[in-house]
Amino acid sequence: MKGCAELALLVVLLAAPTAGNAANSPPPLSIVELMQMLASVESANARFVETRHSALLKAPLVLKGTLTYRRPDRVEKHVLAPYDERIAVDGGRLTFENRTHNRRKTMSVSGAPGLAALIESIRATRAGDLPALQRYYALQVEGHRGQWTLTLKPLDSRTADYVVSLELSGAGARIGRITIEEASGDRSVMEISEQHG
Amino acid sequence: MSMPPRAALAAWLVLVALCSGWLYRNLSIGTDLTVFLPPSTNSAQRMLVSQLRDGVASRLILIALEGEEPPALVQASRELARGLRASGQFGFINDGDLASAVKERELLLAYRYLMSPAVTAERFTVAGLSAALNESLALLASPAGPFIRKILPSDPTGESRHIVEFLVPDTGPEIRDGVWFSRDGTRALLIAETRAAGFDIDGQAMAIKAIRDALQATGATRVRLLLSGPGVFASEARATIQSEAQWLAAAAMGLVMLILFAVYRAPGPMVFSVLPVATGMLAGIAAVSWVFGPVHGITLGFGATLIGEAVDYPSFAYIQAARGERLADTVVRIGPTLRLAVLTTVLGASAMALSSFQGLAQLGLLTIVGVGAAGLVTRWVLPAITPANAVSRKVYAFPIDARGAMTIARRGRWIAAASIVAGLAGVAWHHDRLWDDDLANLSPLSEAAKSLDRTLRAELGAPDFRYLVIARGRDRESALEASEAAGAWLRETVGRGWIAGYDLPSNYLPSRKTQQSRRAALPDATTLARNLDLALRDVPFREGVFAPFLEAVERARTGPLLTIEDLRGSGFELKVNTLLVASEDGWAALAPLRGVSRPAELAATARTAGHELLDLKTESNNLVNSYRDESLRLIALGLLCMAGLLAWGLRSVVEAARVLAPVLAALILDVAILLSWGHRLSLFNLVALLLVVGIGLNYALFFNRPVADPDEQQRTLLSLVVCGATTLSAFGCLAFSRTPVLHAIGVTVALGAVLSFVMSAVLSTRETRRGAT
Known part of the structure; x- marks a missing residue:
């Protein structure tokens, strides 16, 4: 991992002279830089609109709600419409609460490996936690500070049976969109507007 | 003659x-240890004994892999689990990877409408289906969506999910890349349930070997294997005792031979x-x-x-x-x-020999x-x-003058009497700390092994099997019904926080009655199709998506009930067989509990429901106590018979008392000294004390034997010294053992032999009378 960081640094240094020449294109972003940038955020609140496309559905399902994050390991997704559902991760515990269907369940995040991978994709990206991401995914970053895209591909073959890739894109320390491509051909796109605290 | x-x-x-x-x-x-347990007096103890022999707890082996990076451990864990499943020695291997439990998953899917506690008639009405579909929709849109997407068309009411929630406790260990890990991520963890019963130490040893072989077959040479569990302990204990007993016996033999050679100076004798x-x-x-x-x-x-x-x-x-x-x-x-x-x-x-305990009788x-x-x-x-002429060359020159020594010894009477009084006082002082009732203290386990077991158990969230709820029935079926009744109140106690969780045979095999009522709750194909159509009006699922669901319900409605035969070869079969056992007056369903915090309230609730709570620790301690009481009674009876025989054989009550007194004194002092060293007496000490009585009586008899002349007295003393020295060296060797059993016997006998010798010399020796025979 350290070697990886050094290599990235080397690439940046070698690229530096030419970067000045290409006057209007900013330097490419390394994964380490992206993580450092994201890690600087202490807490964040956001509104989201998520569109779930599925072959099982007549029309895409649109969810609206809020996201909250507190560094380093608290994430909450609160769906407000069309039903009331709260999914919160606090440390290693996952709480699931659907007020509309009057269901509540808490479990260890690690109890559901696939679910853990999906939740970590959001939590660890938001926290800039590179080791956690690398535990579950192969990472690829494109773009520059002003506009980047992080693509995650599951390492575990069982998770890969369900999820093909996750694509997170954003600007600076803000995450603006998360797209999940499923093996079934279904996909979901979440548009996020963040405010940092 | x-x-x-x-x-x-x-x-x-x-x-x-x-x-x-x-x-x-x-x-x-x-090697069936339970032969050494008493014929139990109550049903709780009989249950305890059968649990010790072949209960679920006795079959668990906790496995940890460490010493490599997590990815290598994950791979080793998966391959080990695969190898162990193929070995056929285990009923159930759990490495946290539910996906690999193929047979169990197939069963769950095939019989979900008979196994799920959520199946009721209301669930398949328009309103019920509508609620279930809305819930499934929310789940599809949640982070869990990708994972339930595939099964949703055939199981929109989520029955397989309900069963899994029901069966799999959510307090398990952390999972990395699909397998169990310790919290710090340094150990991959697995649980194996052996087919061999716990008392079958050879079977357990074979299972342990299978684990080692399977790990070797994975080629993960740098992975360290840690094992724990009752079977592992039993086979390790046996190995330790055997190896220690062998070399201690060899050392003792060598010493004894040395002493005999010094005396006889010839190999013949x-x-x-x-x-x-x-x-x-x-x-x-x-x-x-x-x-x-x-x-x-x-x-x-x-x-x-x-x-x-x-x-x-x-x-x-x-x-x-x-x-x-x-x-x-x-x-x-x-x-x-x-x-x-x-x-x-x-x-x-x-x-x-007359004992009703087979072990003692043997x-x-x-x-x-x-x-x-x-x-x-x-x-x-x-x-x-x-x-x-074989013994004629022996050394007669015993360097001590026997007559003088005996005269001095007899003067020690008052000291002996005083020490007996002190010994009695010492025993009385310790009377409330006399016995070691904890079976666990008899085990030859090192503290390191015990602490590894505690760590692995905590990390795996494995039950400690101290508490069991027992629900009885006349036959298998009614025991299964009783199991379901117990499930009803146990669920409430989980809600109240009295226990963290429980397991029940009816979770894996519901009673016929329950299965029939679930089957009766399923509507016929036409009704279900109509209800589903109506329910789908306000849920945005596509038409025709749920055709597999309609087929599955119809199959369950017209198909056979789930029987134990259907579970054959799966982990569920072993679960049912170990949790549903034949007892003396019918059948009993057992519910092992996890994380019990309120045993008293639990016992009361169980009684009200007509079931019982069994505390294995208390019962096993009671068992040890009853064993000890029986042994003590028999020892006392034996001593009484010996006294009678002595009085008859020596034709004098006074003589008999002279012979018995030093033996009793030695017993009292032996016990008092052991207690003052902080020992508590166990069954092994009692057995050893019996030997002390046998040896002590021999000493006393020979010291007390009338001798004709100083020469004979000299030879008598020499023979007694040789006997005392051989006993002391033989059992002194055992006292160095790290195994509690051998150590207890060694210390007790070595000490008892010395005390008997001294006490007999002091109390039994008679003055030399000329012409006595």
Whole structure:
């Protein structure tokens, strides 16, 4: 991992002279830089609109709600419409609460490996936690500070049976969109507007 | 009484041949520890014993892999689990990877409408289906969506999900890349349930070997394997005891031989000295095997201890032979004393042989036959085979003047009396800390092994199996119904936080009644299709998506009920077989509990429901107590018989008292000293004390024997010193053992032998009278 960081640094240094020449294109972003940038955020609140496309559905399902994050390991997704559902991760515990269907369940995040991978994709990206991401995914970053895209591909073959890739894109320390491509051909796109605290 | 030497020799050879022949054809050595448990008095204890023998808890092996990076551990864990499943020695392997439990998943899916507790008629009405579909929709849109996407069309009401939630506790260990890991990520964890019962130590050892072989087959050479669990402990304990017993026995043998050589200065008598005890052991084992069938390993171990005093018989004979005296004449001369020494032990052991505890009875019989045979061999066979001059070269020059020593010893009476009083006071002082009731303290486990077990258990969230709820029924079916009834109130106690969780046989195999009522709750194909159409009006699922669901419900509605045969070969079969057991008056469903915080309230709730809460720890302690009480009663009875025999044999109550007094004094002091060292008495100490009685009585009898002249007194003292020294060195070696069993026996006997010797010298010696016979 350290070697990886050094290599990235080397690439940046070698690229530096030419970067000045290409006057209007900013330097490419390394994964380490992206993580450092994201890690600087202490807490964040956001509104989201998520569109779930599925072959099982007549029309895409649109969810609206809020996201909250507190560094380093608290994430909450609160769906407000069309039903009331709260999914919160606090440390290693996952709480699931659907007020509309009057269901509540808490479990260890690690109890559901696939679910853990999906939740970590959001939590660890938001926290800039590179080791956690690398535990579950192969990472690829494109773009520059002003506009980047992080693509995650599951390492575990069982998770890969369900999820093909996750694509997170954003600007600076803000995450603006998360797209999940499923093996079934279904996909979901979440548009996020963040405010940092 | 006389017998031609040749006849004695022939009889002995025939006996040895018969015993050897019998043992060669019939000897089987049992390792079933529960033979040593008492025939239990109540149903709770019987349940405890059957749980110890082959209950779920006794079959669990906790496995940890460490010493490599997590990815290598994950791979090793998966391959190990695959190898173990293929080995056929395990009923259930759990590495946290539910996906790999293929058979179990297939069962869950195939029988979900009969197994799910959520199946009711309301669930398949328009309203019920509508609610279920809305819930499934929310789940599809949640982070869990991708994972339930595939099964949703055939299971929109989420029955397989309900069953899994029901069966799999959510307090398990952390999962990395699909397998269980310790919190710090350094160990991959697995649980294996052996097919072999817990008491089957050979089977457990084979299972452990299978684990080691399977790990080796994965090629992960740098991965360290840690194992824990009752079966692992039992086989390790056996290995430790065997190896320790072997080298300690060798050391003891060497020391004894050294002492005998110093005395006899010739190999002949040394070899002949072994004959009585060897014959005794052979005859004793043959007798036990004839009467009881399998001879328990423990009987063999303790038996060797109990007839240990027979090693002394030839010493008494050889050393007491006067210069030029034929051994045949010597044994006639000391015959009455020797006979009494043998008979007292035989009588003491008779009380044990009559015990209703098979283990004690085996020990008793072995002692009776073994000591009896050794006595007969000493009396009749040794004179016949010992060459006339074999013992004549022995060293008579015992450097201590016996007469003087005895005179000094007799002056110690008041000191002896004072120390007996002190000993009694010491025992009385410790009376509330006398007994070690905790079975766990008898196990030869190192503290490191115990702490590894605690760590792995905590990390795996594995039940400690201290508490079980028992629900009974007349037959299997009604026990399953009782199991469901117990499930109803147990669920509430989980909600109240009294327990963290439970397991039940009816979770894996619901009763026929319950399955029938679930099946009856399923609507026919037309009704279900109509209800589904109506329910789908306000949920945005596509039409026709749920065709697999309609087929599955129709299949369940018209198909057969789930039976134990359907579970065959899956982990569920073993679960049902271990949690649903035949008992003396029907069947019992067992519910092992996890994380019990309010046992008293739980017991009361169980009673109200007509079930019972079994606390295995309390019951096992009660069991040990009843064992001890029985042993004590028998020992007391044995002592009483011995006293009677002594009074008859010595033809005087006073003489009998003179012989018994030092033995009792030695017992009291032995116990008092052990207690003052912070020991508590266990069953092993009791067995050892029985031997002390046997040895002590021999000393007292010979010290008390009238002697004709100073020369005879000199020889008597020498023979006693030799006997004392051999006993002390043999059992002194055992005292160095790290195994609690061997250590307890060694310390108790070595100490008891010294005390008996001193007390007999002080209290039993009579003044030398000329002309006495």
